Amino acid sequence: MSLFSEYVKERLGDEIIEHEDAFATFRFIEDGNISSVYIVDIYVRPHFRNAKVASSLADEITKIAKERGCKRMIGTVASNAKNATQSIMVLIGYGMDFYKSTNEGLIFKKEL
Numbered sequence: 299m300s301l302f303s304e305y306v307k308e309r310l311g312d313e314i315i316e317h318e319d320a321f322a323t324f325r326f327i328e329d330g331n332i333s334s335v336y337i338v339d340i341y342v343r344p345h346f347r348n349a350k351v352a353s354s355l356a357d358e359i360t361k362i363a364k365e366r367g368c369k370r371m372i373g374t375v376a377s378n379a380k381n382a383t384q385s386i387m388v389l390i391g392y393g394m395d396f397y398k399s400t401n402e403g404l405i406f407k408k409e410l
Contacts, residue, residue, distance in 0.1 A: 312338055315358050319343045322355040326366060334370040335363035335410075352388055360410060369410055376403040 303314040303321075312323045320342040327336050337359060342351045360371060373394060375385045386404065394406035 313362075315355055317351075317355075319346045320351045320355060322352075322359060324359050324363075326363070326368065327372070329370060329372060329407075332370050333366070333368045334372050334407075335359055335366075335368045337371065337373045353392055356392055364410055371408045371410055372397070373406050374403045375406070379403075 300316055303316055306312045306314050306323055310323075310325070312325045314321055314323045320340070322340040323338040325336050325338060327334050329336075337356065340352050340355055342355075356371070363371065371394070373389050375382050375389065379385065382403075386406075389406045392408070394408040397405045397407040399405070
């Protein structure tokens with residue numbers, strides 16, 4: 299476990315999956331009355347972004363979430379973030395559907 303992942307876990311209670319060229323942070327939440335996993339961040343080094351690394355991380359999170367009884371995956375894209383359009387396309391490409399819009403950004407969901 300890296301120093302960064304220790305920090306994320308201690309400070310925010312989030313979990314993290316780290317690989318040499320990518321990481322994902324996520325947390326478990328109740329969305330209404332549905333147990334859900336919320337992907338907080340996925341970062342993939344630029345030269346690996348077309349290699350489906352983000353999908354692989356999401357698959358790992360899905361497996362963990364199902365083991366914990368989650369029925370839904372949620373992800374957000376801040377509309378003012380750099381590369382927001384590409385991030386939206388990644389979520390849609392992973393099978394997520396638009397769920398709703400908030401002040402924080404666009405929220406997508408996928409039933410597990």
